[in-house]
Amino acid sequence: MNIAIVGAGAMGGLFGARLALSGQQVSFIEVTPATIAAISSNGLSLSDDKGVHTVRVPVGTADTFSEPFDLIVFFTKGFHTRGAAHALGHLVGPETWALSVQNGLGNAEIIAEVIPRERIIVGMTNLPADLRSAGVVHSHGDGQVRIWTLSGQHCPEVSQIAEIFSLAGLHCSADPQVQQAIWEKIAFNAALNSVCAVSGCNVGTVGSSDEGRSLALRIAAETVAVAHALQIPVSLPQVEQAIDHAFRMHTNHKPSMLQDIEAGRQTEIDFINGAVIEQGIKQGVPTPTVTALYQLVKMMETNARLKKSGGPI
Numbered sequence: 001m002n003i004a005i006v007g008a009g010a011m012g013g014l015f016g017a018r019l020a021l022s023g024q025q026v027s028f029i030e031v032t033p034a035t036i037a038a039i040s041s042n043g044l045s046l047s048d049d050k051g052v053h054t055v056r057v058p059v060g061t062a063d064t065f066s067e068p069f070d071l072i073v074f075f076t077k078g079f080h081t082r083g084a085a086h087a088l089g090h091l092v093g094p095e096t097w098a099l100s101v102q103n104g105l106g107n108a109e110i111i112a113e114v115i116p117r118e119r120i121i122v123g124m125t126n127l128p129a130d131l132r133s134a135g136v137v138h139s140h141g142d143g144q145v146r147i148w149t150l151s152g153q154h155c156p157e158v159s160q161i162a163e164i165f166s167l168a169g170l171h172c173s174a175d176p177q178v179q180q181a182i183w184e185k186i187a188f189n190a191a192l193n194s195v196c197a198v199s200g201c202n203v204g205t206v207g208s209s210d211e212g213r214s215l216a217l218r219i220a221a222e223t224v225a226v227a228h229a230l231q232i233p234v235s236l237p238q239v240e241q242a243i244d245h246a247f248r249m250h251t252n253h254k255p256s257m258l259q260d261i262e263a264g265r266q267t268e269i270d271f272i273n274g275a276v277i278e279q280g281i282k283q284g285v286p287t288p289t290v291t292a293l294y295q296l297v298k299m300m301e302t303n304a305r306l307k308k309s310g311g312p313i
């Protein structure tokens, strides 16, 4: 399969390298010159529990490619999805599928501005990856990928893609209940990422304080209430279990949102807490704690932006 990975960062690197190592034809679409230069010169290096692997595959901006791809996998942060999607319209043919297992909600709707809705696959992954430097990715531990069509219809291509991903060691299943998996992950991210980002605490420190624990669990409960109003049967005990597992097992982990805040970068708060608030308003479900954390993270983003531009704060 001729696969484009959009965004050669942590997750794009993990998925792209594993797919290339399993014999798929992979190309990276990127925008950052330093990343393109590093991968062009040295290949993309992935270290994981099986060792260090380097893959040498085409990499460049969208306009350096001309043939349509069979599958376009989006791995930008949510706030870059629109720019990325609109730059690659010429690489979308009548047979092209798109896939987003990015965190949060709203990416698929943005991709649908460029790729027909009936050819979009959505999903969730809890595989972890870190970007060590441009073109150098590390992934430790295991996880899974669950995918299904955005339309909810059964399409044989979804199972074929799941098989290709699984053969590449990405543990992927075609799952008609994918919205449930997506919302369970949103509840998890809304709770842990925003609380860690605002408090500056890693996952273990939040979990070791009664205040952090109850704040995170309140956010999870509000998010699950929104999912239930949307008729998505998310299990609150399962989400609580996942959060508790992270408190115990991922003690030193800094969620990406905390890493972004510390680096003065934009965060995915609009796609996570922001999306929950939007759905909550539509469904008439109050989300006071999700909203408070959203407002705090937005203020921190503004502060970082002002600091960068030499502003008053």
Ligand SMILES: NC(=O)C1=CN([C@@H]2O[C@H](COP(=O)(O)OP(=O)(O)OC[C@H]3O[C@@H](n4cnc5c(N)ncnc54)[C@H](OP(=O)(O)O)[C@@H]3O)[C@@H](O)[C@H]2O)C=CC1
Pocket: 006, 007, 008, 009, 010, 011, 012, 029, 030, 031, 032, 035, 075, 076, 077, 078, 080, 083, 084, 085, 101, 102, 103, 104, 125, 126, 127, 128, 129, 130, 131, 256, 268
């Ligand atoms: N990391 C993880 O463990 C997990 C992440 N996710 C989700 O996966 C998604 C990707 O995350 P992650 O890999 O960590 O992010 P990264 O920031 O590591 O990678 C994103 C890459 O996309 C590049 N990019 C930005 N704009 C464009 C564009 N227009 N076209 C092509 N590439 C572009 C970025 O460049 P630049 O850096 O210069 O902006 C960067 O190299 C997010 O939604 C995240 O929430 C999901 C599960 C786990």
Ligand SMILES: CC(C)(CO)C(=O)C(=O)O
Pocket: 103, 126, 128, 129, 189, 192, 193, 254, 255, 256, 257
């Ligand atoms: C790795 C994980 C699951 C931790 O919260 C994540 O999704 C993130 O950091 O954004």
